[in-house]
Amino acid sequence: MRSLVFDSSSVISLATNDLLGTLKGLKKLFGGGFCIPAAVARELVDVPLSSHRFKLEAMMVSKLIEGGELEVHSSLEVGNLLASVNRIFSCRGASIVVVNKGEVEALALAVKIGAAAYVVDERTMRLLDEDPLRVRRILEGKLHAKVIVDKTLLKSFQDFVRGLKIIRSAELMMVAFEEGLLKEVVMSGASRRDTVDALLWGLRLRGCSISTGEIEELKRLME
Structure with missing residues (x-):
């Protein structure tokens, strides 16, 4: 079945703009599944339900899951991939954390099921594939120091995502x-x-x- 895989950032953008209601119609037009991994479901529902800031949005997303508009997939083991991606960039001998577990688990799910696209609004994940040198420049601007790129780890990541379409x-x-x-x-x-x-x-x-x-x-x- 054709699928789109969503990261939490893209769902949050829709929720905070009151646009989650479009997903039902979009899914019907797409003729496939809209999927999130378990880590993203936790980020979108479980964590914010225990606070006040995004509690309403969490309830709205939970309703989409209950109605089948968003399908939750089981957790994937992404520890090695997460560690690898977060060692691509380093500064003053220390690795720079650039992605979180939810983003990487969604990415891994998209690759595993051969998704038509990975929907992510966070800049870093998209630029890692499209323009990694820009990521380095952004990091250097923030840290005011030289950032080193591990070209071997970067190539391994790009090989992993090769052919995967990334949209927002x-x-x-x-x-x-x-x-x-x-x-x-x-x-x-x-x-x-x-x-x-x-x-x-x-x-x-x-x-x-x-x-x-x-x-x-x-x-x-x-x-």
Whole structure:
């Protein structure tokens, strides 16, 4: 069965923008499964249910799981992969932690089941595959020191994810917009350009890694 695998970051972006309701229609259009691993389910539901900050969003996600819109897969053993990825970059002799267990477990699930795409809004995971030198530059900017890249570990990671498509909630919501799934969310009479602008900026301001240039380009394409 065709599948999309979600990291917690992409689901949080949708939840905090009140866009989780689009997943049911998107799943029907996709004709496959929307999946999360157990570690991501814990991040999205179990942990926030014990606090106040994201308790409502956790309940909303739990409802999607109960309804089958999000399918939870069993935990995967990703200890070695997690340790390997977090040793790719180092500074002053110490490894730099760049990803967490949920991100890596979702990635491993996507690879294991041959997912059509891995949906992740965090910048680092996507750039590790697409532009690892940019990750180094970002880290050097934060640490104000030289960052070393273990090329062997980086190549091993890139070989592991080779062929896997990585997308963001922004791309998913562009599909939802084009398919008319946002009519219940946005005001009637809004222009396509204004709707796309509001949608993408809402996602960006609540966690989706999308640049101003990318937003402007998508607005032009949607005119």
